[in-house]
Amino acid sequence: MSGKGTEALLKEIHVDPRDLDAIFITHEHKDHIHGAGILSRKYNIPIFANGETWETMADYLKKIDKNNIREFRIEEGFYFKDIYVEPVPVFHDAVNPNGYILKDDKFKISVVTDTGWINTQMQEQMKDSNIYFLESNHDVDMLKNGSYPWPLKQRVLSTRGHLSNENASELIKQLGKGSGEIIVLSHLSIDNNTPELAYKNMKKTLDEMGIELEIGAANLEVAPRYTTSKIYDFRRKK
Numbered sequence: 001m002s003g004k005g006t007e008a009l010l011k012e013i014h015v016d017p018r019d020l021d022a023i024f025i026t027h028e029h030k031d032h033i034h035g036a037g038i039l040s041r042k043y044n045i046p047i048f049a050n051g052e053t054w055e056t057m058a059d060y061l062k063k064i065d066k067n068n069i070r071e072f073r074i075e076e077g078f079y080f081k082d083i084y085v086e087p088v089p090v091f092h093d094a095v096n097p098n099g100y101i102l103k104d105d106k107f108k109i110s111v112v113t114d115t116g117w118i119n120t121q122m123q124e125q126m127k128d129s130n131i132y133f134l135e136s137n138h139d140v141d142m143l144k145n146g147s148y149p150w151p152l153k154q155r156v157l158s159t160r161g162h163l164s165n166e167n168a169s170e171l172i173k174q175l176g177k178g179s180g181e182i183i184v185l186s187h188l189s190i191d192n193n194t195p196e197l198a199y200k201n202m203k204k205t206l207d208e209m210g211i212e213l214e215i216g217a218a219n220l221e222v223a224p225r226y227t228t229s230k231i232y233d234f235r236r237k238k
């Protein structure tokens with residue numbers, strides 16, 4: 001999103017950009033950092049990223065106030081306010097990409113997109129989350145039969161590309177508990193997936209696991225591409 005685009009969407013959900021505490025970057029690909037520099041300058045917002053990612057994206061973001069350059073090591077968790085932030089290394093064709101596990105004493109959120117592979121360390125870090133904001137990028141058949149040139153198909157399918165609908169299901173087969181967790185399928189390809197297909201695929205997996213959405217054993221959503229996703233307020237539930 002551009003700075004302007006982000007401002008417009010925040011307005012729709014009645015969030016003042018000045019109230020944002022931080023921007024967390026996962027990797028330097030342009031579609032993930034586009035508006036970050038502008039928002040940071042305009043509203044004095046700190047930007048968090050690991051050292052290698054900072055180095056790679058610094059030129060693109062242009063001048064950032066040095067107080068807003070927040071660098072972390074991918075191997076180390078850290079506190080931001082009362083939230084413990086645990087970077088989770090992912091497999092993607094960027095310099096040093098990471099997802100995030102965000103937790104406090106009661107709640108845990110995993111934000112994992114842009115990864116061609118999930119290893120046991122990642123599973124270990126993600127388990128018992130209240131929210132899995134999880135990539136469900138493509139339907140393998142749609143991708144294979146679609147219009148992408150072959151090298152790009154290979155890139156997406158590789159272990160440094162993106163998680164397919166099937167990959168997302170495999171992960172939830174390992175981690176799903178049916179204890180009310182929220183699964184938000186995200187980073188859907190516009191060419192090689194549809195929200196209906198991604199939803200149907202995960203629903204089938206949950207059905208097979210005996211996790212019934214109807215009784216709230218889990219919640220399943222697809223993050224919309226161009227609008228804001230649902231807001232989850234965990235503080236209120238405490």
Ligand SMILES: [Zn+2]
Pocket residue numbers: 027029092094114
């Ligand atoms: Zn990327």
Ligand SMILES: [Zn+2]
Pocket residue numbers: 029031032114187
């Ligand atoms: Zn991406």
